[in-house]
Amino acid sequence: MAININKLKTATSTPVHTARQAKENHEAGNAKAQGTSTPVKTDSVSITxxxxxxxxxxxxxxxxxxxxxxxxxxxxxxxxxxKYKVDPEKLAANIANFESELNGLSVNKE
Incomplete structure (x- = not known):
């Protein structure tokens, strides 16, 4: 079965509302009918x-x-x-510790 896409309407747009928007619109309509106004809800952010x-x-x-x-x-x-001296054992231990930290492993220090 083929669909003829040439006959589809392309210029019309349908507004999309979220459930929150629909609820707010419904509440606003009820408030107008009752003659009262609903408080405006605002979002806030606090940084610890x-x-x-x-x-x-x-x-x-x-x-x-x-x-x-x-x-x-x-x-x-x-x-x-x-005057610069390298301790090969200390260097090897530091390299091993660094590698284990990268891999999430623990090396026993003696």
Whole structure:
């Protein structure tokens, strides 16, 4: 069975109402009939103190530099002076801990 789409009306629009709008319209019509007015309902939003704290922490973090240049300069100087020593066991443990945190696993620290 084929549908002839050429004969469909395309310029008409049908208003769509939500259940809330229909209820409000019905209540408003009843109020007019009774001679009373219904109070206007408004939505409100309140932000918790925790959200304010998070927003404050976020703005403080945004103001910090991405790189600690003083620390970088200190390490560069230690490397060029031959004073920078790497503890391979500590480095391996830190890498393992980092990997486990990324994977959601826990590593026993000894």
């Amino acid at each position: 103190s925790q959200a304010h704290g998070l927003q404050s922490a976020q703005s403080k973090m945004a103001s910090l530099p991405d790189v600690n240049q003083a620390k970088i300069d200190e390490i560069k100087q230690a490397i060029s002076d031959g």
